[in-house]
Amino acid sequence: MSGLLALLDDVAAIAKLAAAQVDDIAGQAAKVGAKVGAGVLDDAAKAGAKAAGVVIDDAAVTPKYVTGLPAARELPIIWKIARASFFNKLVILLPLAILLDTFLPWIVTPLLMLGGAYLCFEGAEKVWHLFRPHEESHAQEAETLDAAHLEETRVKGAIKTDFILSAEIMTLALSTIESDDWLSKALVLAMVAIGITALVYGAVALLVKMDDAGLTLSRIGRLAATRAFGRGMVKAMPYLMKLISTVGTLAMLWVGGNIIVHGLEVLGWHWPYDTIHHAAEAVGQGNGLLEWVVVATLDGIVGLALGLLLIPLVTKAIAPVFTRLFPEKQAGSAH
Numbered sequence: 001m002s003g004l005l006a007l008l009d010d011v012a013a014i015a016k017l018a019a020a021q022v023d024d025i026a027g028q029a030a031k032v033g034a035k036v037g038a039g040v041l042d043d044a045a046k047a048g049a050k051a052a053g054v055v056i057d058d059a060a061v062t063p064k065y066v067t068g069l070p071a072a073r074e075l076p077i078i079w080k081i082a083r084a085s086f087f088n089k090l091v092i093l094l095p096l097a098i099l100l101d102t103f104l105p106w107i108v109t110p111l112l113m114l115g116g117a118y119l120c121f122e123g124a125e126k127v128w129h130l131f132r133p134h135e136e137s138h139a140q141e142a143e144t145l146d147a148a149h150l151e152e153t154r155v156k157g158a159i160k161t162d163f164i165l166s167a168e169i170m171t172l173a174l175s176t177i178e179s180d181d182w183l184s185k186a187l188v189l190a191m192v193a194i195g196i197t198a199l200v201y202g203a204v205a206l207l208v209k210m211d212d213a214g215l216t217l218s219r220i221g222r223l224a225a226t227r228a229f230g231r232g233m234v235k236a237m238p239y240l241m242k243l244i245s246t247v248g249t250l251a252m253l254w255v256g257g258n259i260i261v262h263g264l265e266v267l268g269w270h271w272p273y274d275t276i277h278h279a280a281e282a283v284g285q286g287n288g289l290l291e292w293v294v295v296a297t298l299d300g301i302v303g304l305a306l307g308l309l310l311i312p313l314v315t316k317a318i319a320p321v322f323t324r325l326f327p328e329k330q331a332g333s334a335h
Contacts, residue, residue, distance in 0.1 A: 074208045077155060082201035084159045085166060089193035093170045098182055101174055109266050112175055115168035116259030121314060123252035124307020169196060211237045254296050257303025
């Protein structure tokens with residue numbers, strides 16, 4: 001009996017020692033985890049800031065896809081697009097970005113520049129249409145399609161646009177991550193994907209329902225000030241959407257031009273980058289904010305110039321070739 005008690009006592013001592021070791025390991029792991037987590041959060045913040053221009057454009061573009069549709073369908077449509085955006089970023093683009101960065105790291109900069117060129121084209125096209133306006137097809141589209149088919153067509157178009165913008169966001173995010181560990185990169189990209197998608201489509205949901213909220217306040221508000229505030233919300237919405245669209249266009253040109261300038265520097269042509277930054281230093285004279293404004297303005301001019309050059313190339317060469325190669329897609333989008 002005494003032998004059994006001694007054995008149990010030894011087992012208890014071993015268990016106590018093991019528990020102490022586990023506690024020490026857990027403490028070390030917590031410290032490491034906190035350090036890694038801080039790095040991941042820092043990278044995610046930098047990545048989100050870098051992609052700000054694309055995010056603004058994404059938020060500015062999406063509301064047009066619910067124009068002309070029943071108010072009751074606005075939030076379900078936005079949820080459909082948001083769900084597809086989560087899938088695009090987390091299931092398709094995140095693994096693809098990690099694979100390319102691991103096995104073909106040299107291709108990230110050209111892909112980033114390709115996305116930057118797309119942003120320049122989109123931004124310049126919006127500026128071009130200010131001087132050469134084109135008729136919007138939403139009203140005609142709503143007249144020729146039933147509500148269900150119209151909703152399906154709009155959602156497909158929105159998802160296609162979101163995929164392109166999501167690819168640019170993920171590539172931009174990947175380019176800012178400082179860690180060499182693929183798991184840390186994956187975590188940062190996942191945080192960016194979830195955070196930005198929730199931010200964009202949450203903001204879009206608020207935007208498309210703001211006029212409804214204002215209309216409700218103007219009708220049921222108990223105070224005259226509340227009803228006046230509701231009417232003000234309704235009247236302000238067109239101007240707010242115009243402002244968001246303008247900011248989105250400027251952001252596209254700035255971010256697109258910045259990507260091109262930095263990409264050229266990475267590829268070995270330093271003149272555009274050096275010229276812009278020397279000009280910013282000459283104008284700013286040590287004022288960081290003024291230097292940033294100069295850099296952003298000159299990057300935007302580069303983006304606008306490149307975009308204007310791309311407009312005839314895309315409309316006269318690339319689009320006709322695409323139409324010939326994929327006539328069924330054009331036919332499907334026409335119905």
